[in-house]
Amino acid sequence: MVKSIKVQAKELTVCYGPSEVLKAISLDVYANEIISIIGPSNSGKSTFLRCLNRFNDGQQNFSLKGLLAVDGQDIYADGNVEMLRKRVGMVFALPTVLPMTVFENVAYGLRRHGINEKKKIEETVERSLKAAYLWDEVKDRLGEQGMKLSGGQQQRLCLARTLAVDPEIILYDEPCSALDPISTARIEEAMVRFKQKYTQILVTNNTKQAARVGDRTAFFLMGQLVEVDETKKIFTAPSDRRTDDYISGRFG
Amino acid sequence: MIKNPYIREKIAFTVLFLSTVIVVLPVIFIVIYIVSQGWHAISWEFLSQMPRRGMREGGIFPAIVGTLCLVLGTLIFALPLGVLSAIYLTEYAKDNFLTRAVKLAIINLAGVPSVVYGLFGLGIFVVFLKFGSSILAGSMTLAIMVLPIIITTTREALDSVPQSFRQVSLSLGVSKWDTIRHVVLPHALPGILTGMILAVSRAAGETAPILFTVAAFYLPRLPKSIFDQVMALPYHLYVISTQVPNIKLEIRYGTALVLLMIVLSLNFIAIVVRAHFRKKRKW
Numbered sequence: 001m002v003k004s005i006k007v008q009a010k011e012l013t014v015c016y017g018p019s020e021v022l023k024a025i026s027l028d029v030y031a032n033e034i035i036s037i038i039g040p041s042n043s044g045k046s047t048f049l050r051c052l053n054r055f056n057d058g059q060q061n062f063s064l065k066g067l068l069a070v071d072g073q074d075i076y077a078d079g080n081v082e083m084l085r086k087r088v089g090m091v092f093a094l095p096t097v098l099p100m101t102v103f104e105n106v107a108y109g110l111r112r113h114g115i116n117e118k119k120k121i122e123e124t125v126e127r128s129l130k131a132a133y134l135w136d137e138v139k140d141r142l143g144e145q146g147m148k149l150s151g152g153q154q155q156r157l158c159l160a161r162t163l164a165v166d167p168e169i170i171l172y173d174e175p176c177s178a179l180d181p182i183s184t185a186r187i188e189e190a191m192v193r194f195k196q197k198y199t200q201i202l203v204t205n206n207t208k209q210a211a212r213v214g215d216r217t218a219f220f221l222m223g224q225l226v227e228v229d230e231t232k233k234i235f236t237a238p239s240d241r242r243t244d245d246y247i248s249g250r251f252g
Numbered sequence: 253m254i255k256n257p258y259i260r261e262k263i264a265f266t267v268l269f270l271s272t273v274i275v276v277l278p279v280i281f282i283v284i285y286i287v288s289q290g291w292h293a294i295s296w297e298f299l300s301q302m303p304r305r306g307m308r309e310g311g312i313f314p315a316i317v318g319t320l321c322l323v324l325g326t327l328i329f330a331l332p333l334g335v336l337s338a339i340y341l342t343e344y345a346k347d348n349f350l351t352r353a354v355k356l357a358i359i360n361l362a363g364v365p366s367v368v369y370g371l372f373g374l375g376i377f378v379v380f381l382k383f384g385s386s387i388l389a390g391s392m393t394l395a396i397m398v399l400p401i402i403i404t405t406t407r408e409a410l411d412s413v414p415q416s417f418r419q420v421s422l423s424l425g426v427s428k429w430d431t432i433r434h435v436v437l438p439h440a441l442p443g444i445l446t447g448m449i450l451a452v453s454r455a456a457g458e459t460a461p462i463l464f465t466v467a468a469f470y471l472p473r474l475p476k477s478i479f480d481q482v483m484a485l486p487y488h489l490y491v492i493s494t495q496v497p498n499i500k501l502e503i504r505y506g507t508a509l510v511l512l513m514i515v516l517s518l519n520f521i522a523i524v525v526r527a528h529f530r531k532k533r534k535w
Contacts (some may be wrong), residue, residue: 055419055422084425085423086424092416092419092423096414096416096419098420098421099439108421109424112425112434158420165425
């Protein structure tokens with residue numbers, strides 16, 4: 001199978017004022033793969049993720065050099081940030097349910113993007129909740145406040161909400177750091193299933209999670225991309241000493 | 253010094269408790285005194301009729317209407333302006349020197365003595381813009397006075413909405429303004445309402461700003477347009493208490509009671525509204 005490049009970073013350098021947070025990162029992400037990004041804190045992995053949906057734009061003294069492209073188009077060249085974020089969804093570390101019903105949480109994005117047909121919204125909500133493995137648990141509780149769900153259910157609700165606006169790429173920022181192992185397994189199961197449809201980038205502090213779900217794994221250290229390769233190779237025979245040290249727990 | 257920590261604790265508690273009692277007592281005393289002196293005067297006639305015989309008889313109806321007109325006019329100018337600028341300052345303005353200076357200026361505006369607002373209103377609205385002494389000039393003067401209250405409470409209300417809600421909405425590709433409208437504002441609303449009602453009760457009770465800009469000494473008819481003068485309760489109270497001899501005491505206290513009730517009930521509504529929305533909040 002020929003792999004097409006979905007996301008391309010070329011010599012991507014990000015600075016906050018004088019400090020370089022990302023140093024000349026060049027990384028290709030292929031369509032329909034899950035790429036895990038691992039690395040100790042302050043390695044720049046979250047910053048990289050947040051560049052992809054331009055979530056760093058509002059930060060003070062943020063500046064970016066180099067190229068970051070989705071489908072070959074420089075995402076920083078075009079001013080339409082909303083359109084980009086619709087294509088590039090994001091799941092956050094802490095489940096953040098909006099203070100509305102389960103149904104309205106998933107429908108929120110649709111409504112804001114101008115979809116008002118009741119039938120279409122209902123269909124999309126159901127499809128998204130099913131895809132996030134949540135439908136069976138909440139189908140009788142759609143009118144309840146989303147915040148009444150358990151933590152694991154809330155995170156899957158967030159996932160469904162992201163799916164509802166029909167993204168092409170999904171970014172995960174340590175999505176399971178606040179979840180129990182069973183909820184984590186559910187999310188991972190969903191992620192693997194999503195490969196048919198979405199390109200997924202997973203930032204995680206849990207190296208085992210990276211090993212479980214990632215097709216490829218990238219190792220970031222102090223703003224640099226140390227290496228990126230097939231997950232199996234990274235976890236069995238990494239070519240860089242530092243990668244080996246990190247995944248075997250000798251530092252970080 | 254007293255060595256025994258148990259006794260020190262007792263003394264500290266007593267001092268703190270007594271201070272609180274001393275603070276509360278005058279408030280209770282004022283309310284009881286005004287109610288006991290004034291409630292004889294309260295009747296349907298007193299509330300609904302024009303004053304007669306140089307305010308020595310009849311009711312205070314035009315003053316009540318005047319105060320309501322001023323409150324409404326104040327809100328029309330101050331509420332949209334205050335809320336919108338608070339949204340700008342909280343959600344859009346970059347954190348730089350200019351923004352900080354503006355925020356500081358707004359806080360300081362709250363400390364300006366109300367008589368200064370009155371003089372300002374006289375200079376700008378009554379004389380320079382030629383509105384004359386009118387509801388329009390009075391409302392605008394009061395509006396400037398309550399703007400800091402509305403802006404400050406609105407900003408606090410907006411700040412209390414968790415940042416993560418905004419992030420989630422933005423991450424779905426929703427624009428900033430739509431995020432504010434659909435996620436931030438609904439949850440800031442109780443705080444904004446509270447600020448609004450506090451502003452109303454302040455506007456209803458102030459005398460100095462309306463003294464030169466709208467208040468009529470004695471005008472036993474209702475206003476026909478926004479360019480008319482009106483009587484207003486706080487000023488009317490001042491007039492019948494100090495400027496008109498031989499007025500029955502109960503009319504004075506009755507007027508004070510009506511003013512007090514309007515202001516207190518507005519504050520009470522603010523508290524109820526806030527409590528109601530707090531309970532509905534789920535985070």
